[in-house]
Amino acid sequence: MKFAITDLLGIEYPIIQGGMAWVAEHNLAAAVSNAGGLGLIGAASAPAEIVREEIKKCKELTDKPFGVNIMLLNPNADEVAKVVVEEGVKVVTTGAGSPAKYMDMWKEAGVKVIPVVASVGMAKLMERAGADAVVAEGMESGGHIGSTTTLALVPQVVDAVNIPVIAAGGIADGRGMAAAYMLGAQGVQIGTRFVVATESIVHENYKNQLIRAKDIDSTVTGMSTGHPIRSIRNKMTKEYLKLEKEGADFMELEKLTLGSLRRAVIDGDVVNGTVMAGQIAGMIKEEMPCKDIIQEIMRDATALLDGKRL
Numbered sequence: 001m002k003f004a005i006t007d008l009l010g011i012e013y014p015i016i017q018g019g020m021a022w023v024a025e026h027n028l029a030a031a032v033s034n035a036g037g038l039g040l041i042g043a044a045s046a047p048a049e050i051v052r053e054e055i056k057k058c059k060e061l062t063d064k065p066f067g068v069n070i071m072l073l074n075p076n077a078d079e080v081a082k083v084v085v086e087e088g089v090k091v092v093t094t095g096a097g098s099p100a101k102y103m104d105m106w107k108e109a110g111v112k113v114i115p116v117v118a119s120v121g122m123a124k125l126m127e128r129a130g131a132d133a134v135v136a137e138g139m140e141s142g143g144h145i146g147s148t149t150t151l152a153l154v155p156q157v158v159d160a161v162n163i164p165v166i167a168a169g170g171i172a173d174g175r176g177m178a179a180a181y182m183l184g185a186q187g188v189q190i191g192t193r194f195v196v197a198t199e200s201i202v203h204e205n206y207k208n209q210l211i212r213a214k215d216i217d218s219t220v221t222g223m224s225t226g227h228p229i230r231s232i233r234n235k236m237t238k239e240y241l242k243l244e245k246e247g248a249d250f251m252e253l254e255k256l257t258l259g260s261l262r263r264a265v266i267d268g269d270v271v272n273g274t275v276m277a278g279q280i281a282g283m284i285k286e287e288m289p290c291k292d293i294i295q296e297i298m299r300d301a302t303a304l305l306d307g308k309r310l
């Protein structure tokens with residue numbers, strides 16, 4: 001079994017951890033990288049100097065390559081884009097927009113650039129702009145999503161570009177990884193499963209909410225604002241969806257979600273907070289160390305791709 005992104009990124013296993021806001025901090029990123037995958041620090045809406053500190057702390061915990069995810073809706077994105085160069089970060093992934101304006105600076109610094117895209121059009125644009133690979137992320141994912149499923153999106157992106165495609169959305173185990181390979185993917189990005197990793201600093205209420213979740217327990221808010229977000233259904237999503245149905249304006253909706261991810265991840269308020277998660281939350285049964293998660297996924301994917309049944 002050969003996946004092209006291991007050589008590209010200098011890692012052992014073709015598994016990238018999602019750059020999740022508030023969740024993907026240095027402890028989780030280092031644990032995934034030490035386990036042979038690519039850990040990511042999620043810069044989310046953090047100020048650039050906080051991101052620099054996170055990078056420094058990650059370097060203390062691992063000698064392996066790790067990356068930074070830059071969320072392009074972040075007003076600090078310009079500064080964060082410079083910090084990754086100054087700190088010698090090897091890989092950048094981006095979300096929620098186009099990173100074209102940073103591409104020259106990053107390429108010159110030898111940073112591998114992997115935009116997360118939710119459409120064929122964006123994938124082609126990113127290839128032309130010089131991306132080294134793309135993550136094709138289906139709407140099964142948690143957080144900010146597009147509108148096409150992973151099963152439909154990945155092969156269409158694979159057919160449209162000549163750079164490696166990394167599949168994301170709905171992948172949590174060896175079966176998902178083997179399936180991604182069948183679709184032509186050269187690696188996978190996994191978010192939700194790593195939220196429940198032992199090394200993840202997420203509040204135990206949040207982890208328990210994901211362990212308890214069933215297949216149909218996530219919902220999508222923000223369709224009306226153009227920024228759809230998948231999270232576990234709770235009091236907050238019920239109120240949000242009711243307001244959306246009534247035609248509430250953007251500012252009124254924003255009031256509900258301001259700081260709501262932090263409330264869930266850090267304070268453990270899974271009732272009024274935003275419990276972002278993908279549709280595979282129902283598959284997660286227990287907290288496990290990153291190393292065991294990655295070993296299990298690789299063992300099962302390898303067996304399946306060898307033609308064995310699990």
Ligand code: TUI
Pocket residue numbers: 021044071073094095096097098116117118122137142143144145146227
């Ligand atoms: O970015 C994500 N997932 C995220 S970001 C996030 S933080 C956030 N908080 C509040 C509001 C909004 C975001 C939580 N989860 N995934 C990668 C991703 N990128 N999914 C979809 C896209 C995307 C969307 C549009 C990529 C490019 C794009 O193009 C922009 C355009 O104008 O077409």
